[in-house]
Amino acid sequence: KAGVTQTPRYLIKTRGQQVTLSCSPISGHRSVSWYQQTPGQGLQFLFEYFSETQRNKGNFPGRFSGRQFSNSRSEMNVSTLELGDSALYLCASSFGANLPQNTGELFFGEGSRLTVL
Amino acid sequence: GDSVTQMEGPVTLSEEAFLTINCTYTATGYPSLFWYVQYPGEGLQLLLKATKADDKGSNKGFEATYRKETTSFHLEKGSVQVSDSAVYFCALSDSDSNYQLIWGAGTKLIIKP
Numbered sequence: 001k002a003g004v005t006q007t008p009r010y011l012i013k014t015r016g017q018q019v020t021l022s023c024s025p026i027s028g029h030r031s032v033s034w035y036q037q038t039p040g041q042g043l044q045f046l047f048e049y050f051s052e053t054q055r056n057k058g059n060f061p062g063r064f065s066g067r068q069f070s071n072s073r074s075e076m077n078v079s080t081l082e083l084g085d086s087a088l089y090l091c092a093s094s095f096g097a098n099l100p101q102n103t104g105e106l107f108f109g110e111g112s113r114l115t116v117l
Numbered sequence: 118g119d120s121v122t123q124m125e126g127p128v129t130l131s132e133e134a135f136l137t138i139n140c141t142y143t144a145t146g147y148p149s150l151f152w153y154v155q156y157p158g159e160g161l162q163l164l165l166k167a168t169k170a171d172d173k174g175s176n177k178g179f180e181a182t183y184r185k186e187t188t189s190f191h192l193e194k195g196s197v198q199v200s201d202s203a204v205y206f207c208a209l210s211d212s213d214s215n216y217q218l219i220w221g222a223g224t225k226l227i228i229k230p
Binding site: 004042043056108 | 158159161162163166206212216218220222223
């Protein structure tokens, strides 16, 4: 079956702009999580959506937001971009906790690499 | 709260050497434990997992045993290859973390031919 698809794979923005990243989960998965990965900070959890509701949130400023649609596809948005937002943004999908199908495994996309100039 | 501690990298080995990447955890419940691997330019993928004490996860020649008495889940491989060069992440999930994965910092592994 098709894996997790993230678009775009690469993008360059300038400070102050905003960006929207998209993630299509594996068919049947209702949970989508977003992570920011940088060389200095490692892998940091942004937020998780399950059935269109934000269920968990990491410690990021309000400039980072997301949403999930009824088909489980998710988008994340970063407004007023800063140089420090340059990172690889990873999306991961799963069945979601407390479901019989849940194995605890996350399935990751290849990421969207954002460069802020 | 729950936490995962991994040995710092990078770890540099010659091909065919024995590999150990240490991982210890802190959790109040009975977590499931995972090793994920990230190859250059790719997202993370599950390498192996163990869901209860004394379970051994294995995949692609890698093994890790869930040791509750030492709260450890060390990753081992008997003979590494250049293609094993990647970043390895240890993680746990349990009810205390609301089943969110708690991640270690990652260990970069470099294998030289």
